[in-house]
Amino acid sequence: MARPTSPRATQPERTNLYREITDRIIAQLEAGCVPWVQPWGSGPSTAAVAMPRNAATARPYSGINVLLLWAAGIAAGYPDQRWLTFRQALSLGGCVRKGEHGTGIVYADRFTPDDERRRAGRDGDAARQVTFLKRFTVFNVAQVDGLPRDLTASLLPPREDLVLPRFRMLMEASGVTTRTGGGMAFYSPCDDVVVLPPPEAFHEPINFHRTAAHELSHATGHRSRLDRAMKGPRGGTCYAREELVAEISAAYVCASLGIVPTVRHADYIAAWLQVLREDERAIVRAASHASKSADWLLGRLALAEENSEAAGNGGKGTPIPVAARETQHLQGRAA
Structure with missing residues (x-):
């Protein structure tokens, strides 16, 4: 009689997102393309230079997600730097068009390995956590129908x-x-x-x-x-x-x-x-x-x-507009 296989044994090996992202960046650099330098505004369907933001919350994405979204947006020719999840699109009355493919981005999470938890119990100190990346998917607003007009209208460039x-x-x-x-x-x-x-x-x-x-x-x-x-x-x-x-x-x-x-x-x-x-x-x-x-x-x-x-502005004419808040460093998802 065949020995039953545990569910753990049948699960595919967890994707190493660090390796996947790094290999992608290496390939770009080897091809002479620097990921943080893109041809902004070089064509009618190319987005103007800006930081990518979540369309539902207006929060800017941060860390490696900026590079991932910049690269995806330029490759697909999206004219907008706003993104949102599938559920966010639905909650705003929109619907991702059939056949559209999302862009994978990541957020950091932590877990405590069992052996580390046991060691900490023996030694009486705090268990050390391990950081890992988790993937989730976002869509550009150009891939979504039915969104409110203010989320799809072209953004005014900086003066x-x-x-x-x-x-x-x-x-x-x-x-x-x-x-x-x-x-x-x-x-x-x-x-x-x-x-x-x-x-x-x-x-x-x-x-x-x-x-x-x-x-x-x-x-x-x-x-x-x-x-x-x-x-x-x-x-x-x-x-x-x-x-x-x-x-x-x-x-x-x-x-x-x-x-x-x-x-x-x-x-x-x-x-x-x-x-x-x-x-x-x-x-x-x-x-x-x-x-x-x-x-x-x-x-x-x-x-x-x-x-x-x-x-x-010290009485010297019109005050300079307050900067759009780029100051929130989002360790997790911008959603």
């Missing part, structure tokens, strides 16, 4: 005349000492100072602000702010990890303010590939740190704008 003034306000609100001069851009952790070439040294003026976003992202890692691990020789693994965080953080900051991100350090791609191949959780961890970094900077901007609005 061009406010993009650079808002970025300069962000630089000031960060409290990070910034000096201009010379021909190199860098952040000095020892002195806690950002050094930038003067704006006129850049071929395109907007590149001064993109570069500043990168260096200010490094500055968020200072021990007085987010206290990231930043020590290590240039060219080493720790250095490459921090550059990855700063690159993605700068992209999130720029996209939030209506500035199209670009690659600041394409020469680091080989180092990033090595980091990702050696650690399947590296890109998820870097994107999480990047969200926290961007949230820190954008949060200071939002406070400065609120103060400016409350003071009537």
Whole structure:
């Protein structure tokens, strides 16, 4: 008589989402495509640069989900950066069109292994939990019929005349000492100072602000702010990890303010590939740190704008509009 098979034995091996996501990012980098740099607004059906948001809650997605949704939106040619779950679509009176395929994104969860629980019981200390990713599916609003008009109407782009003034306000609100001069851009952790070439040294003026976003992202890692691990020789693994965080953080900051991100350090791609191949959780961890970094900077901007609005902009004309809240760092699902 055949021996009965336990349900556990018949279940397929749990998908390693860290590996799946990392392999996807590696493939993009090997093909010369940097996931946080996309051809925003390059065609009539291409979305304008922005952070992806949940259409039902208006909350911005964060961490690795930003890169996943950006890539999916560009690949499918969706003209919108708003997403929602199947149930959210139904609750809003909409219906996902037949034949449409959703986009998988993730949220972090934790569990305590049985052996760790037993060890903690023996030793009398707290059990250590293991973090893992769980997948759920979202749909772009362009895939859904019957939604309220305000959820499908085209969003107004940021006012061009406010993009650079808002970025300069962000630089000031960060409290990070910034000096201009010379021909190199860098952040000095020892002195806690950002050094930038003067704006006129850049071929395109907007590149001064993109570069500043990168260096200010490094500055968020200072021990007085987010206290990231930043020590290590240039060219080493720790250095490459921090550059990855700063690159993605700068992209999130720029996209939030209506500035199209670009690659600041394409020469680091080989180092990033090595980091990702050696650690399947590296890109998820870097994107999480990047969200926290961007949230820190954008949060200071939002406070400065609120103060400016409350003071009537010092009597100097119309107050700068309060920033859309990009400051909620969502560890779980934005739903």
